[in-house]
Amino acid sequence: xxxxxxxxxxxxxxxxxxxxxxxxxxxxxxxxxxxxxxxxxxxxxxxxxxxxxxxxxxxxxxxxxxxxxxxxxxxxxxxxxxxxxxxxxxxxxxxxxxxxxxxxxxxxxxxxxxxxxxxxxxxxxxxxxxxxxxxxxxxxxxxxxxxxxxxxxxxxxxxxxxxxxxxxxxxxxxxxxxxxxxxxxxxxxxxxxxxxxxxxxxxxxxxxxxxxxxxxxxxxxxxxxxxxxxxxxxxxxxxxxxxxxxxxxxxxxxxxxxxxxxxxxxxxxxxxxxx
Numbered sequence: 001x002x003x004x005x006x007x008x009x010x011x012x013x014x015x016x017x018x019x020x021x022x023x024x025x026x027x028x029x030x031x032x033x034x035x036x037x038x039x040x041x042x043x044x045x046x047x048x049x050x051x052x053x054x055x056x057x058x059x060x061x062x063x064x065x066x067x068x069x070x071x072x073x074x075x076x077x078x079x080x081x082x083x084x085x086x087x088x089x090x091x092x093x094x095x096x097x098x099x100x101x102x103x104x105x106x107x108x109x110x111x112x113x114x115x116x117x118x119x120x121x122x123x124x125x126x127x128x129x130x131x132x133x134x135x136x137x138x139x140x141x142x143x144x145x146x147x148x149x150x151x152x153x154x155x156x157x158x159x160x161x162x163x164x165x166x167x168x169x170x171x172x173x174x175x176x177x178x179x180x181x182x183x184x185x186x187x188x189x190x191x192x193x194x195x196x197x198x199x200x201x202x203x204x205x206x207x208x209x210x211x212x213x214x215x216x217x218x219x220x221x222x223x224x225x226x227x228x229x230x231x232x233x234x235x236x237x238x239x240x241x242x243x244x245x246x247x248x249x250x251x252x253x254x255x256x257x258x259x260x261x262x263x264x265x266x267x268x269x270x271x272x273x274x275x
Contacts, residue, residue, distance in 0.1 A: 002024060002025070002043075003024060003025035003026060003027050003043055003049070003051065004022065004024050004025070004026055004027070005026075005027050005028075005029060006018055006019060006022075006026045006027060006028045006029075006097075008028070008029075008031060008096075008097060011117075011119070012092070012095075012096040012101070012105070012117035012118060012119045013105070013116075013117050015028075015096040015097070016096055016102065016105040016106070016109065016117065019050060019068070019102070020068070020106075020109065022048075023048075024048070025043055025045075025048050025049040025050065025051070025065075026050050026051065027040065027050075027051035027063070028050070028051065028052055028053075028096075028097040028102075029053065029097070030053055030061075030095070030097045030098070033053060033061055036060075036061070038053075038060065038061065038062075038063060039063070040063050041063060041065060043065055045065075045067070047067050047068075047069070048067065048068045048069075049065045049066060049067050049068065050065070050066060050067075050068050050071060050102075051063050051064070051065050052064055052066070052097070052098070052099050052102070052189050053097075053189065054188075054189045054190070064189045064190055064243050065243065066189075066192050066241075066242070066243045070192045070240075070241040070242075071099075071102070071103065071106060071192050071193060071241070072106050072110060073192075073220075073240070073241050074103060074191070074192040074193035074194060074239075074241035075103045075104070075106035075107040075110060075193060076107065076110060077193075077194065077218045077219045077220060077241070078103060078104070078107050078185075078193060078194045078197075078218070079107045079110075079111055080218075080219065081194065081197045081218050082107075082139070082159075082161060082183055082197070084107060084108075084111065084113065084139060085111070085113075086111045086112045086113055087113075088113055088114075088137075088138040088139055089113065089114045089115065089135065089136070089137045089138050089139075090104070090108050090113050090114070090115035090116070090137055090138070090139045090140075090141060091115070091116050091118075091131060091132065091135050091137035091139070091140050091141070091157075092104050092105060092108075092115060092116070092117040092118070092141045092142070093118050093120050093128055093131070093140070093141070093142040093143075093146045094117075094119075094120060094141065094142055094143060094146075095119055095120060096117065096119060098189075099187060099188070099189045099192070099193055100141075100143070100163050100164060100185075100187055100193070101117070103187070103192075103193035103194065104117075104141045104161075105117055115137075116131065116135055116137075118131055120142070120143075120146055125146075125149040125150065128146060128149065128150060129150055129153050129155060132150070132155045132157060133155055136157075137157055138157075138158055138159060139157070139158070139159045139160075139161060140157040140159070140160050140161065140179075141161040141162075142160075142161070142162055143162060143163065143164040143165075144162055144164065144165065144167045144171060147160070147162060147167075147171070147174075147175065148171070148174075150178075151174040151175075151178075155178060156177075156178055156179065157178065157179055158179060158180045158181065159179060159180065159181045159183065160175060160178065160179040160181070160182050160183070161183045161185060162182075162183070162184060162185070163184065163185035163186065163187055163194075166184070166211055166212050166214075166264055167184070167211050168211055169206065169208075169210075169211045171211065172200070172206045172210070172211060173206075175202070176202040176203070177202075179202055180201065180202055181199055181200070181201060181202065182199065182200045182202065183197055183198070183199045183200075184197065184198055184199075184200075184213070184214055184215070185197040185214065186214030186215075186262065186264060188237070188250060190237075190242055190243050190244075190248060190250075191221070191237060191239045191241065191242045191243075192239065192241035192242055192243065193241065194218055195214075195217060195218065195221055195223070195237060195239065196214045196215050196216055196217045196218060196221065196223065196261075196262050197214065197215045197216075197218065198213050198214055198215025198216070198261065199215070209229060209263060212254075212263045212264055212265060213257075213261050213262075213263050214261070214262050214263070214264055215261055215262070216259075216260050216261055216262070217260075217262070219240075220239055220240030220241060221237065221238070221239045221240070222237070222238045222239075222247075223235060223236070223237055223256070223262055224236040224237075224238075224247070225254055225255060225256050225262065227253065227254060227255035227256075228255050229255055229263070229265075232253040232254050232255050232263075232265040232266070233253060233254075233255070234249055234250070234252075234253060234268050235249075235250045235252045235253065235254050235262065235264075236248065236249055236250065237250045249268075250268075251267055251268055252264050252266070252267060252268060253265050253266050253267065253268050
C-alpha cells in the first residue's frame with residue numbers, strides 16, 4: 001500500500017483529522033528528523049497504516065508502521081484506564097506526531113470528547129498556562145517538561161496525565177497543589193500507545209520508588225521482567241496493539257513488584273526488536 005507524508009504545517013487537530021480521514025497510509029516525520037537520512041520500511045499491508053518514529057533515545061530514530069485500527073484500539077483501552085468519559089473536556093499539550101499525543105487525540109475523537117490540542121514548542125509556557133486557565137479541562141494530558149514549566153504558576157486541573165519518561169520525586173510534590181489525581185503512563189511507539197499506567201491521589205503519600213512506578217499493564221498487554229530494584233533486567237512486551245504480534249524487547253530496564261506493577265529504571269543498550 002502506498003503512503004503519503006502527513007503535512008505538519010497545520011494545527012494539531014488538523015493533523016489528527018488528516019490522519020483519520022485520509023484514504024492512504026500516513027507517515028508523520030517529526031520536524032527535528034526531517035533532515036536526517038532514515039530508512040523507511042516498505043509498507044506491504046493493504047490495511048491503512050500510520051508511520052510514527054521512535055524517540056531515538058538509544059540511537060537512530062526508527063520508523064514504526066502500525067495499523068490505524070490498532071492505534072485506535074489502544075486509545076480506547078487508554079480511556080478505560082484513565083477513566084475518561086465522553087462528558088469530559090480534555091487539553092492535550094504534546095506533539096501530534098508522537099505516539100502519546102496522537103493516541104490521546106484518537107481517544108478523544110472516538111469518545112466524542114470536547115478537546116483542545118496544542119502542539120508544544122520550547123519557550124511557549126505562557127501560552128500553555130493561558131490555555132489551562134481559559135479551557136478549564138477535566139484532564140490535562142502532557143509530558144513532564146511542560147508540567148515543570150508551570151509548577152510555580154496558579155492553576156488547577158482535576159486530573160493530570162503525563163508520560164514520555166519517569167518524573168522525579170519532587171515532581172509529585174509540586175503537582176499535588178495543581179490537581180486531585182495524577183496518572184503516570186508508560187507507552188511506546190512500538191506498542192501502539194499505552195502499555196501500563198498508575199494513578200495517585202494528590203493527598204497520597206509517595207513511596208521511595210513510586211516516581212518510577214508505571215502501574216499494571218493495560219488490557220491486551222503482557223509484560224515479562226525478571227529483575228529487582230537492586231538488579232533491574234530487560235522488559236519484554238507483548239501487546240494486542242503492537243506493531244508485531246510477537247513478544248518484543250522494549251529497550252527498557254526495570255522490575256515488577258509483588259502486585260505486578262512495573263517500574264522503569266532506565267534504558268537497555270539493545271534496541272527495541274522482536275524476540
